Amino acid sequence: MIRNPEGTGLSMTQNTEEIWRLIDAKVPEFTALSDRIWHMPELAYTETRSCAEHTAMLREQGFRVTEQVAGIPTAVMGEAGEGGPVIAILGEYDALPGLSQEAGVAEQRPLPGPGFGHGCGHNLLGAASLLAATAVKDFLAANNLPGRVRYYGCPAEEGGAAKGFIVRDGAFADVDIAISWHPAAFAAVQEAVSLANTRIDFSFQGRASHAAAAPHLGRSALDAVELMNVGVNYMREHMPSDARIHYAYLDAGGVAPNVVQPTAKVRYLIRARDLVELRALIARVRKIAEGAALMTETKMAAKVVSGVSNLLGNTPLERAMQANLERLGPPPFDEADHAKAAEFQATLSEEDIASAWRRIGLPMRKGVSLCDVVPGLEVKGAPMMGSTDVGDVSWVVPTVQARGATYAIGTPGHSWQLTAQGMLPAAHKGMVHVAKVMAGTAVDAIRDPALVAAAKADLAARTAGHPYEPVLSPEVQPPLTMSLGDTSRSAA
Ligand SMILES: [Zn+2]
Numbered sequence: 363m364i365r366n367p368e369g370t371g372l373s374m375t376q377n378t379e380e381i382w383r384l385i386d387a388k389v390p391e392f393t394a395l396s397d398r399i400w401h402m403p404e405l406a407y408t409e410t411r412s413c414a415e416h417t418a419m420l421r422e423q424g425f426r427v428t429e430q431v432a433g434i435p436t437a438v439m440g441e442a443g444e445g446g447p448v449i450a451i452l453g454e455y456d457a458l459p460g461l462s463q464e465a466g467v468a469e470q471r472p473l474p475g476p477g478f479g480h481g482c483g484h485n486l487l488g489a490a491s492l493l494a495a496t497a498v499k500d501f502l503a504a505n506n507l508p509g510r511v512r513y514y515g516c517p518a519e520e521g522g523a524a525k526g527f528i529v530r531d532g533a534f535a536d537v538d539i540a541i542s543w544h545p546a547a548f549a550a551v552q553e554a555v556s557l558a559n560t561r562i563d564f565s566f567q568g569r570a571s572h573a574a575a576a577p578h579l580g581r582s583a584l585d586a587v588e589l590m591n592v593g594v595n596y597m598r599e600h601m602p603s604d605a606r607i608h609y610a611y612l613d614a615g616g617v618a619p620n621v622v623q624p625t626a627k628v629r630y631l632i633r634a635r636d637l638v639e640l641r642a643l644i645a646r647v648r649k650i651a652e653g654a655a656l657m658t659e660t661k662m663a664a665k666v667v668s669g670v671s672n673l674l675g676n677t678p679l680e681r682a683m684q685a686n687l688e689r690l691g692p693p694p695f696d697e698a699d700h701a702k703a704a705e706f707q708a709t710l711s712e713e714d715i716a717s718a719w720r721r722i723g724l725p726m727r728k729g730v731s732l733c734d735v736v737p738g739l740e741v742k743g744a745p746m747m748g749s750t751d752v753g754d755v756s757w758v759v760p761t762v763q764a765r766g767a768t769y770a771i772g773t774p775g776h777s778w779q780l781t782a783q784g785m786l787p788a789a790h791k792g793m794v795h796v797a798k799v800m801a802g803t804a805v806d807a808i809r810d811p812a813l814v815a816a817a818k819a820d821l822a823a824r825t826a827g828h829p830y831e832p833v834l835s836p837e838v839q840p841p842l843t844m845s846l847g848d849t850s851r852s853a854a
Contacts (some may be wrong), residue, residue, distance in 0.1 A: 380504070381805045382690070382798045384497040392496075392797075393790045395419055396489035400465070401786050403457030403478035406518035407842045410435040412455040416488055416515045423496045425513065432531035434524060434840050439533065442499035446509030447814050449498065449804045450534065452542035452752065453491030454484045454519045460740035463781040468705040470778050479781035483545030486768055486784060488515060490543065490793040494800040501805055509808045511823040512537070516751075518840075523668040525751035527840045529758055537759045538814050539679060539807050542752055543770065543796045545780075545789075546690040546765035548722045548733045549692055551683045553742065554675030554756070554763075557604070557633040558640040559832045561667040563612065564590065564651045568660040570624035580622025584615040586658040587626040593650035594630075605643055606633040606747065622692060629667070633749060636672045637757075638828055654673065668843065669833025671753035674824050678816035679762035679803065684739045686802035693767050693795035695732045703731035706779050715772030720744050732788060733767035757830040760817035762803065766796030836843040 368481070395415060396521045413436040420427050425440030461481030464471040473479075495513035502509050531559040536541070544552065566587060571580030594607060601607075608631045615623025632647060634640035648664060655662035695703075707715060719726040723743035724735070757759050769783040769792075783789055807813050 373665060373795055379689070379802065381497055381501050381801045382611050384500045384504075385493060385794060385798050385801055386780055388493060388496060389794055391419070392489045392493040393827060395492070395787050396485045396790070396793060399455050399485035399488060400480050403462070405459060405478060406520050406522035407434070407436060407524070407840065409455050409517050412436075412488070413438055413515060413517065415490060416453070416455060417517055419492060420513060424500065425499065427545050431514070431533050432528045432840070433545045434517060434527065434842070437524060437528060438515040439512055440495070441510055443502045443510040444508060446507065447538040447807060447811070448510045448512060448536055450512045450514055450537045450540040451491045451495040451498070451804065452514045452516055452525070452540060452755065452799060453488035454516050455488040456484055456518055456520050457524070458482060458520055458776055461487050461776065461778055461781045463778040465785045468709055468779070471585070472778070479778070480784045481776045481778065481781045482520065483768055483780060483789070484519065484547070484782055486545050486766070486789055486793040487543065489767065490797040491800065494797040494804065497797065497801045497810075498804045501801070502808070507808060511804065521668070522841060523670050523751045523834070524840060526668075526670055526754040526832060526834050529604050529754045530834060534755060534759050539817055540755050540759045540761040541763070541800045541803055542761070543764040543766050543800060544791070545768040545786070547718045547767060547769060547771040548735070548765055549687060549739065549792070549795060549799070550722060550737050550765045551680045551687065551739060552763035552765050553841070554673045556673040556753055557606065557635060557747060557749045558637050558670060558672040558833065559631060559633040560640065560644060560669035562580055562630050562632070562644070562647070563665045563667055564630060565626065565627045565663045565665070566655060566658070566660045567663075568622065568624050568658065571622040573620045573622050575802065577622065581659045582615070582622050583626035583658075583660050584623035586654045586660045586662070587611070587614075587628045588656035589657055590628065590651050594647060595651060597646060601643060602635060602639055604635045604747070605639065607631070607643075607647070622649055629655065637831065637833065666833070666835055666838050668838070670749050670751045671757050671830070671833065673750060673753045674756040674761070674821065676760045676762050676817050678813055678818050678820055680739060682806045682813055683762050683764060683803045686799050686806070687736050687764070690795065690798055690802075692736055693791045695734070695788055695791060697757040699786070699791070702786060703788060706770040706783060707731050707772055709779060710770075710772045710774075711777065714774055718772045731770050733771065754832060757825065760821045764799045765797050766799075768792030768793050
C-alpha cells in the first residue's frame with residue numbers, strides 16, 4: 363500500500379507534535395552546518411574541519427562532549443540528559459574523491475581544488491542526525507524526563523569501517539537503541555539488507571632470478587597471485603548467490619619482465635549475506651591462497667584491512683519509525699523543488715530512474731522527480747547489495763535507519779549529480795523531514811519502555827545461536843592513513 367497524505371488530511375498533522383516543533387525551531391543553524399560541511403569535503407579519517415564543526419555545534423547546543431572516540435581523531439560524541447534510556451543517533455561527514463561539483467548546477471562542472479565532493483550526501487547525514495539529537499535533548503529538558511540522548515559523529519563510512527572500531531571500543535555498550543539514516547530518493551524506513559564484508563591483503567614472497575638465464579632458480583610471487591585469482595574465479599560457481607568477491611592488484615611485482623617477480627600483493631574484498639556465510643567464504647579464499655603458495659613455492663601472508671557486519675533489522679523500531687513517517691507524510695517539496703529535480707533527472711538514463719523505483723519497490727511513475735509518497739512497511743524493494751558500517755552497531759544495539767528523501771529520483775549514489783543537489787532547498791527540506799522521523803522515533807522510545815524492551819528482545823532473537831563476532835580481529839587498527847585509492851572504494 364502507498365500512503366499519500368494529499369487530500370487525506372494526514373498532512374494537516376505535520377508539525378503539530380512538540381518534537382517536530384523543536385526541530386523546526388533550529389532549522390537555520392543546522393542547514394547552515396550542512397552547507398558548511400558541503401563546502402569542506404574531507405576524505406575518510408581526515409575529516410578534521412568537519413568534525414571540528416560538529417564538535418563546536420555540540421558544545422553550542424549544550425551537549426557534554428567526548429572527543430577522539432575509540433582513539434579516532436575525527437570521531438566525536440555528545441551526550442545530554444540524565445538517567446533513563448540511552449538513545450544514540452548516528453551521523454557521518456566524510457566525502458569522496460573525484461566527485462567535486464558546483465552546487466545546484468545540472469551539468470558536470472567540478473570545482474577547482476583536490477576534487478573531493480559530498481557525492482553521498484554525508485553533509486546532510488551528519489547535520490540531520492545532530493539536529494534530531496538536539497531536538498530530543500530539548501524535549502527531555504522541556505518535559506523534565508529521564509533519558510539520555512547521544513550524537514555519535516562517525517568518520518570514514520566510505521571504506522573506513524569506523525563504526526566497527528567504535529563498537530569494538532565499547533562506546534555503544536550502554537546504549538539502548540540506535541537510530542540513523544541515509545540520503546535517498548524516497549522517504550522510508552530502511553530495509554535492513556546489506557552485506558557483511560571484509561578486505562584482506564594477500565602478500566606472496568618468492569625469489570627473484572634472471573627470467574631467461576636462471577628461471578629454475580626463481581619462484582614467482584606474481585604467478586602465485588594469478589593462480590590464486592584463477593582458483594577464486596573457479597570457486598565463484600560454487601558460492602552462495604548473494605556473495606560477492608572482488609580483487610585489485612596492489613603490487614604486481616615490478617615492471618621488469620626479465621626478473622622473476624619476488625613479491626606480489628592482491629587485495630580481496632569479500633562480501634556475503636551474513637557473518638556466518640562471510641567467515642565460511644573467507645576460510646575458502648584463504649585455502650586457495652595457501653594452495654597458490656604451495657603450487658609456486660612462495661610464502662603467503664594474509665592481513666585483514668577492514669570488515670563490516672551485515673545489517674540486522676529491528677521490527678518494533680521499524681514499526682515505530684514507520685508510524686512517525688505516516689503521521690508526517692512525505693517531505694513538503696514545492697513546485698520549484700520538483701522543477702529543479704527534473705533538471706537533474708534530464709541528465710540521467712531511463713534505467714537510472716527505473717532502478718530507483720525498483721529499489722524502493724514501487725511501480726515507476728514517469729514525470730515524478732521527487733518523493734511524494736510514504737511507502738508502507740510491507741513494500742519491499744530490490745535489496746541493497748552493498749555494505750555499511752552501521753551493520754556492526756546493529757549487532758550490539760537495536761538499530762533502525764530511515765531513508766531521507768533529499769534528491770531527484772534516479773540520482774545514482776556517488777555521482778556528481780548527488781554532490782550538486784546537496785545544498786538545494788529540497789535537500790534541506792529532506793534533511794529536516796528525516797530529522798523529525800528520527801527524533802519522533804527517539805521520543806517514542808523514551809516515552810514507552812515497552813518499545814525498548816521489545817526492540818531488545820527482537821535483537822536477542824535475531825542473534826540467538828550466533829552472537830556478534832566482529833570481522834575485525836583485535837590487532838586490526840583503524841586505517842587512519844588510508845590512501846586515496848582505498849577511500850575511492852566505498853564500504854557501500
Ligand atoms: Zn553514504
